[in-house]
Amino acid sequence: MGWTRLLVHGVPVTGNDDIVFGPDALLTEVQMLQGLKKAYFAMPPRWLKPVEHIALSYSSITFAVSDPDATISNTLLRGRTALFGKEVTIQKWIDKPALVQCSKCHALGHSRTSAH
Amino acid sequence: MAGPSDPTAPNKVSGPAIATGMNDPSHRIEQEFTTVKRCGRKKKGATREDLNASGPSQGPQLNLTPASYASAAATVVNAQQGPTPLRTTHTLPPLTEVTVIRHGGHIDNQIELNIRARAADAIVQEVRLNMAKAVSRPIPLRAGRWSVNARSKGNFVYSFNGHIPFDIISLYEHILLSLFLGSG
Numbered sequence: 167m168g169w170t171r172l173l174v175h176g177v178p179v180t181g182n183d184d185i186v187f188g189p190d191a192l193l194t195e196v197q198m199l200q201g202l203k204k205a206y207f208a209m210p211p212r213w214l215k216p217v218e219h220i221a222l223s224y225s226s227i228t229f230a231v232s233d234p235d236a237t238i239s240n241t242l243l244r245g246r247t248a249l250f251g252k253e254v255t256i257q258k259w260i261d262k263p264a265l266v267q268c269s270k271c272h273a274l275g276h277s278r279t280s281a282h
Numbered sequence: 283m284a285g286p287s288d289p290t291a292p293n294k295v296s297g298p299a300i301a302t303g304m305n306d307p308s309h310r311i312e313q314e315f316t317t318v319k320r321c322g323r324k325k326k327g328a329t330r331e332d333l334n335a336s337g338p339s340q341g342p343q344l345n346l347t348p349a350s351y352a353s354a355a356a357t358v359v360n361a362q363q364g365p366t367p368l369r370t371t372h373t374l375p376p377l378t379e380v381t382v383i384r385h386g387g388h389i390d391n392q393i394e395l396n397i398r399a400r401a402a403d404a405i406v407q408e409v410r411l412n413m414a415k416a417v418s419r420p421i422p423l424r425a426g427r428w429s430v431n432a433r434s435k436g437n438f439v440y441s442f443n444g445h446i447p448f449d450i451i452s453l454y455e456h457i458l459l460s461l462f463l464g465s466g
Contacts, residue, residue, distance in 0.1 A: 178403045182411075200375050223401070245375055248425035248441065251406025 169208040170239045171230040171259035178250040179213075179225050186217050187250065192227060195249050200241050206232040224252070228259060378442040380451055380458075381429065387436040388463055397462060398436055402427045405438070405461050412457045421446055421454060438462070 180186050187195070192211035197203055209230035213220065227249075233239050242256050270278045387394040406426040413420035422443040429437035440458060442451070451458075 178401075178407075182404055182407055241375070246377065250403055251410065251423075251425055252401075252403035253425050253427070253441075 168232055168234045169230050170233040170236065171209065171228065172239060172242065173214070173226060173228050173257050173259050174211075174247075174249065175226045175255040175257070176224050176252060177227050177254055178252050179220055179223055181250070186220075192229075196227075196229060199247055199249075200245065201238040202231060202242075205238060208232055230259075375443065376445050377424075378444065378446045378451070380440045380442070380448070382438040382440070382459060382462060384436040384438070384462060393463060394436065398428070400461075402438070406440070408461060409440075409457060412460065413454060416454075416457060421450065 178187070181191075189210060189212060192213075193207070196211045197205075207229060209228070211227050211229040214226040214228050231238055239258065243258070247254055247256055265274065266277055267274050268276055268278050388397060403426070406423060409426075410420070410423050413423065423440060424443050425441040427439050427441075429435075429439055
């Protein structure tokens with residue numbers, strides 16, 4: 167897999183003008199991080215929640231970059247990173263597999279068609 | 283149930299087996315440890331004899347005598363050691379931190395409360411904006427934080443990317459201190 171998806175927590179939602187940082191502002195700020203200036207974004211930065219559902223001053227963003235040798239993600243995960251003037255926490259995105267439950271026997275891991 | 287005096291009974295407690303004064307080492311080891319098959323993996327409590335007998339990957343055991351040790355040492359004295367494997371050292375990006383010492387803050391308490399009520403990231407964003415207005419390529423201000431908490435003496439720490447000499451940072455002193463209204 168050539169790209170890595172990351173999750174960034176504690177990102178300020180608004181600037182001093184009380185306007186929510188949009189996709190362009192997020193991309194510009196994320197590109198200022200170490201090693202991301204010329205990186206290819208498989209998924210540009212976006213807020214994890216819909217903006218209208220963000221009630222706090224800080225929230226989480228996610229993005230995916232092309233990182234075949236994992237140097238970018240290793241640098242970001244080990245170092246101190248800041249976005250919009252605040253230190254943030256970065257972690258790898260973990261895909262959770264869809265929960266499959268049998269509608270016949272209610273067991274997990276298979277659907278009804280394969281239930282005995 | 284076998285008592286500690288029965289030499290044939292298995293016993294997990296090492297004390298009584300030693301106290302019986304048995305001189306046969308294999309017998310003693312058998313009584314000190316419970317032998318458990320671990321599929322060849324080394325586990326805590328496994329004896330050296332067990333590992334040598336069950337470990338297929340280990341070579342034959344060499345029993346060194348003073349004469350054989352001397353000959354072995356003589357053969358390896360001129361042997362060249364292989365190149366050391368390259369260690370991947372991961373260096374973190376350098377940072378420069380500058381603290382604004384505020385000596386208790388502004389004289390006016392209300393103004394001081396307003397200053398301290400501001401979020402650190404809001405201060406940094408405004409300072410970055412002011413620096414960008416002043417010069418085309420400002421120094422890379424990345425973050426800022428109140429030194430301890432909101433009830434501290436009000437010191438503020440600016441964090442810059444890379445090694446930035448203090449004399450260069452001091453060129454931006456008026457911008458860095460402008461939000462503290464002369465109290466830094």
